[in-house]
Ligand SMILES: Nc1ncnc2c1ncn2[C@@H]1O[C@H](COP(=O)(O)OP(=O)(O)O)[C@@H](O)[C@H]1O
């Protein structure tokens with residue numbers, strides 16, 4: 001999939017926690033239908049970057065533009081309504097609700113009727129509800145949870161929880177979807193399935209921002225990779241070039257195997 | 272002026288009682304995240320225990336205090352073991368233990384009502400009734416005794432938390448349960464001891480307070496309410512906060528009752544108004560948390 | 565169509581029953597309806613929206629006192645006093661929740677408990693306006709077309725309030741709004757990330773259910789033509805919490821079962837054991853929390869589910 005026009009543009013983004021600068025003057029952009037990888041050692045500021053995009057806390061400096069419009073300062077629910085949906089690094093399902101209802105909550109921002117039609121029980125409200133249920137079921141099929149539709153959310157496996165979060169985020173008809181280490185804790189076969197799902201999402205023209213430690217997983221999906229270290233961006237390049245970027249190797253020093261750097265002949269490109 | 276100074280002594284004594292109940296809340300709240308509304312019942316039960324021990328058991332009042340604290344420590348420990356531990360081990364949320372303890376509150380209250388025939392029982396303070404004057408400061412023996420005992424207890428707890436390995440492990444659990452478990456701290460033990468200690472402290476508060484009035488089942492609700500109000504006012508992050516909150520609350524109550532030009536019934540509104548104000552304006556209380564070390 | 569018949573049937577039964585009961589039982593019955601109506605709306609607030617508020621009875625009291633004061637002291641006609649009282653309850657609820665919904669968990673419980681306490685202090689000290697600790701007594705509903713609304717007719721009024729409350733809450737519970745409330749209860753952060761306006765949703769749930777409580781309180785005020793502070797105090801606020809949890813919090817049926825059961829327990833046991841029936845309440849509470857957090861309704865589901873599973877297994 002060739003990437004479309006720029007959807008989100010981040011510039012000079014910084015976030016400090018007390019004396020610690022978790023995100024330091026970062027800029028990058030994500031285009032429609034593109035999978036952008038975001039990597040970096042633990043504590044590099046990846047999740048913080050996500051939280052800034054989602055409006056979870058205010059940035060100290062910088063701007064985040066969506067279709068050219070500034071979104072910094074908007075609360076999380078408004079940002080979701082603008083088409084940015086996310087999954088969490090640690091699964092956060094709604095435990096008291098069914099699988100289908102979880103996904104239906106994801107569609108919250110796509111609903112248009114208020115409470116009055118609901119109270120009056122108008123045909124419009126009922127058909128919207130029916131359509132929503134159908135859409136949720138389709139998404140559950142899409143991520144491959146059809147068998148688990150009636151399983152209590154608390155009994156889902158970790159991997160299934162991931163898939164549920166994916167379906168829930170997709171229900172909001174996002175234009176940008178954020179994945180925070182989605183492959184962590186998945187079995188190899190679940191990884192393959194998730195990878196296919198993410199590919200499918202990008203093919204629908206949705207921009208994907210993907211934090212991932214599993215380099216094999218990331219490299220097979222990402223069209224471009226941004227690398228953070230101690231909050232700063234140290235690289236923004238094609239996957240095959242990242243592996244042999246000296247700054248990146250330096251950042252992962254002692255753990256070169258993680259990025260699959262081929263330090264001997266500098267031809268690690270197999271993507 | 273003498274009037275005011277006398278008021279100060281008795282208000283300080285009331286504040287100490289509130290502070291002790293707040294400490295009982297705090298001891299449970301810090302490591303478990305649970306607010307134990309039964310703290311007021313524990314105070315009331317402590318007072319009954321002291322009455323039985325000194326009346327039927329014939330122990331002198333000064334010994335009835337630790338004896339009642341011990342009885343309640345056992346009850347607190349049993350409560351934790353019966354109602355809180357199963358919930359924690361099942362991974363139930365914070366709400367479940369709070370609600371289970373509310374159920375226990377009702378049971379405690381009914382057991383006391385069932386076991387005692389009269390509405391009120393007198394309880395003697397260790398020094399009996401009488402007044403002393405230190406220059407302008409004047410108050411009853413019991414008031415001065417309450418203040419002294421409370422200061423001793425708070426210093427003890429402060430030293431325990433600041434200076435002992437055990438106290439530090441309580442603090443570690445309060446800050447992060449999982450990390451504390453990884454450090455090898457026995458969470459079960461810490462939780463059980465928190466409940467036992469909280470019940471003992473609440474009991475002490477009840478025993479100290481009763482000679483100023485009487486031992487009665489009705490004493491539990493006001494103490495429960497004043498205890499958590501003091502806790503919120505002082506701030507839940509530090510042991511000293513409990514005492515400070517108690518004193519502030521007692522002074523606000525007593526000064527309003529005595530000097531504000533409003534009916535005394537309306538002065539009862541001081542506690543809820545202070546509580547609401549602190550929750551909304553200063554939710555961390557007067558004393559802020561110490562910077563993490 | 566089926567739904568209309570079911571609701572109509574329920575309404576009919578609830579309205580006929582009070583005419584068949586002797587006076588004392590009729591009074592027990594209509595007071596039970598009052599509790600059930602409150603339990604249903606409280607269940608939405610606590611069990612579905614996840615707000616552990618202890619102000620529900622205070623709002624019932626605000627409805628009751630306001631309508632009585634408006635009618636007897638300001639001479640406002642009933643049909644105007646009702647919307648005014650509901651409006652006042654709504655405004656107060658909005659203010660309380662606007663301030664309190666940023667408080668989580670037991671902090672909300674403490675804030676609303678303080679509010680409820682303050683309400684009682686004001687009632688006790690309200691002088692002629694509220695009648696002080698004795699409350700207001702011996703007022704009367706005006707005649708409606710020359711007809712005196714009393715006795716079983718008030719049971720009908722309460723039944724209608726109850727059914728309206730239930731119908732209203734069932735509808736919104738099964739809509740996007742109910743899902744948003746449950747999502748906030750389960751995980752506020754994730755709900756916000758899904759686009760749910762957490763603060764607004766919470767305020768709405770608090771205000772709506774508090775107004776419903778005020779509605780029930782208004783009818784209650786004319787049961788015995790007396791309102792007094794103890795009814796609207798903390799003890800009953802906690803009782804409501806116990807009802808909802810024992811019945812099964814988050815379930816409408818659970819709220820109804822809990823309220824009916826605990827009222828019956830009280831009315832049937834009180835003559836024999838005095839107030840010690842309260843002990844049973846505490847024991848039930850502890851057992852339910854330990855055994856099945858979904859309450860009696862959850863225990864019932866477990867039993868039926870097990871039986872069904874057994875039958876399925878029995879089939880070859
Ligand atoms: N809410 C917070 N308060 C204080 N420090 C934080 C907070 N969130 C993250 N940090 C710190 O910011 C840094 C970046 O964290 P994070 O973005 O989670 O890293 P990662 O790249 O592993 O996702 C870490 O040092 C972390 O400890």
Ligand SMILES: [Mg+2]
Pocket residue numbers: 046047048089
């Ligand atoms: Mg992270």
